[in-house]
Amino acid sequence: MRNVHWLVCIAAVWLVLGAVGFWALLKYENTPGGRGVTPSQWPAEAQIARRTGGPALILFAHPKCPCTRASLNELNRLLARCGGKLTATVLFFQPGARGENWARGALWNSAAAIPGVTVRADSDGTEARRFGAATSGFTVLYDAEGRLQFEGGITPGRGHEGDSAGAQAIASIVGRNGTKVRQAPVFGCGLMGLCRSPGR
């Protein structure tokens, strides 16, 4: 009987510790990253050309952030879901002090392999700052007239694939199905040294 009591206690402790650890993990994964101020109109000084015939999507990514793979995979699904109505540009953060190859890694290649995606390096995060991106995976969508339609992440959690409010919102906007969601939390590493910039 004494052993049973001990066993129950140990099981309880085990469960509590597991719950706490899991809670911490979930907390980490579901805590959105920081973001800047995204212009409602396509910035004129932007170095990247805006698509005129349709909505333009830009995904800012850190080339070494493991969480970003989930964003790229969701982007892949999103583009497939939109069926050619949407093109995207993935800008990988490229510190100026590092060589160009620093950004060209597995994520670069994965992004480049997605049809309809243009991959570019964002030297020192210039474009990111311009579009208010502070967290890897931050995505913006502008319509053909250059108006901001969506800003935020397209994953349900940090490094976590699956249905998300951001991806559904973009798909609805592109498909003209109507949606009230224009923003979504973004989950990922700090894009330019602000790993956890406070949200708005």
Place this chain on the structure above:
Amino acid sequence: MKTREDAQAIAKRAAELFREQKEAIVQHTDRLFGRIMLWQWVAGIAAAVLLSPRAWSGTQSTIHLHVFAAVFLGGLFTAFPVLLARTRPGQAVTRHAVAVGQMLMSALLIHLTGGRIETHFHVFGSLAILAFYRDWRVLISASAVVYVDHLVRGFFWPQSVYGVLAAPVWRSLEHAGWVIFEVTFLVISIRKSLGETYTVAERQARLEAMKEGIEATVAERTEELQRENAERRQAEEELKRSEAQLAEAQHMARLGSWEWDVMKNQVTWSEETRRLYGLHPEDLGAPMEQNMDHVHPDDRARVREALAESLRTGQMFVCDHRALLPDGTVCIMHGLANVIRDDQGRAVKMIGTTQDVTETKRAEEALRRSEEQLRQAQKMEAVGRLAGGVAHDFNNLLTVINGFSGLSLLSLRAKDPLRKNLEEVQNATERAAALTSQLLAFSRKQVLKPRVLNLNNVVSGMEKMLRRLIGEDIELSTSFGTELGRVKADPGQMEQVIMNMAVNARDAMPRGGKLTIRTGNVLMDESSFFRGREMEKGSYVLLAISDNGVGMTDEIKAHLFEPFFTTKGVGRGTGLGLATCYGIVSQSGGDIRVYSEPNRGTSFKIYLPRVDAATAAAATGPQDEALPTGTESVLVVEDEAAVRRLATTVLRDRGYQVQEARDGAEALGIIGEGGRFDLVVTDVIMPKMSGKELNDRIKRLAPQTKVLFMSGYTDDALALHGVLEPEFAFLEKPFSPGRFARKVRETIDTAILAKAC
């Protein structure tokens, strides 16, 4: 009732086996998860290291939280279930801990792999493996973890579960529903599997019950066999003991058994039968004819006839026969057998016994001989008593007649005409005395005076007389054995025997013939019987008297030695001759054998025991006619007045001082009154006191007094009174005055000589 109990037992055993099987499955699954969880923990760490090794912020990076989560949280989720699986396999808490831990590991792996839809299959795979426990409760625990995970995350972070920023609670059931979907089928599968397991357990229980039944039957049968074996061994031991007892009994009784299979003509026999007949073991089962070889040739025909008769009539086979043993010994066997017949009445077997009755037969023969001897002895005793009684009185009378006639002759002149008459009286007295002597001889009660003598001398001394006796028509042939042994016998009586035999031979050869007298030494190497008397083995001297006369029939031979039996005509024979011969020879320790065939002749063989002593002269010298005289005092004790008077007359006439007494008491009275005598002459057989008793009394009163016994009574009677011992002087009645006077003088002189020495 029995079947119901068996069914309950089988159900109980099936439940037990089912439980054992379940426990085995659970323990096996515990050990399986113990390995899987360790492996997937390592895999989780590897995935974390590979997929998200570091977290970045610009150009800065740190170890990703996933790595820590994989190591520590994954370790936490793994350690407890694995520990329980190793320390408490089979317990419910273990498998529920495994279920919870496994589901938590699934959640962790899903997170570590970025929520890949493929990783979600880990949940379903884990549920399927958890179904190995065959315990639906485990699936419930696992499902609960999944549901709680979704419920909590859906509440706090709905987008991480539902992909939307806000979702109702019921949506948590949507994800859990798939789990429940799978769990439902797994539960169904578990129930089915458990059912099959129970069926297997039930079959095994039935097999075990059947096996136990078979084993119980085998054990019971084995016990029965062991008991039967023990009983059989005991029976075998008892049979062996019984057979040993039977064999011992057969051996003691010298009784063997045998069996003749008539159809196969095979004879089998027991060990004792084999021993009795001296059979060879290899002869067992031999034909009856071969076994007949062991029957004495003279008896085989009779035995065969008896066997055939029994087989023919079915009557018991009873046959005494002689067996001829391999060493030549002849035994007498008593055979008994029963005939066994089959359903058709055919004689198929004879089962019988054979008993060695040699000793019994010999004992019977000895008994018969003893009885014959006893009968003969009783007859002779009766005749002897009669003869002895007659002889006693007759001798007294003859003593008186002979004595007084002798005295009268002494007083007559030589030319007295009365002398011839008195001499005729004396001759008649001597013949009467001879007749009395013969009466005593054949009854073997006469007084013998045995000496060691050579029969050759006796026979040769009689040759002349015998030739006259048998006449000229008969040739006398003598054959004397060389170095003939000596015998101890009364020479006069032996002459009487030879003479009687010669007379009989003469009478058997009326037309002449040959009389042969032969002597020789004979060694009898075994005892023999004749006329109920046994002649012991030893050295004998043979005196054979043979003739070639008319011979005798067996009937005559059977009565040959009986007193008063004669084949001669009236007036020619008294019937006492051979009886006398037989009495003399028997009294001398010998025996007579007769061999005779009608018209061929007769041979009497007289066997006398051989003695190793010097030959004594058999002849007796002529008596001195001058009667001795004396002056000594003599007391005559005699109950018969005439004899007493004769004795006193003879002695007084010879100068002796004589007193007389009628019996021993009177004699003792005279001596007691101071009478001194040099000699006491006393009769042996007297009323009140015997002569021997008187002698004993006299020896106490007057030891120097010599005693002379006289008697006309029998040898046995005198021997009974002990007066025939060498130290006593003895005079046989009837006696003449001369013999009496000489015997008295001789006795007194012997006493005087003894004193002088």
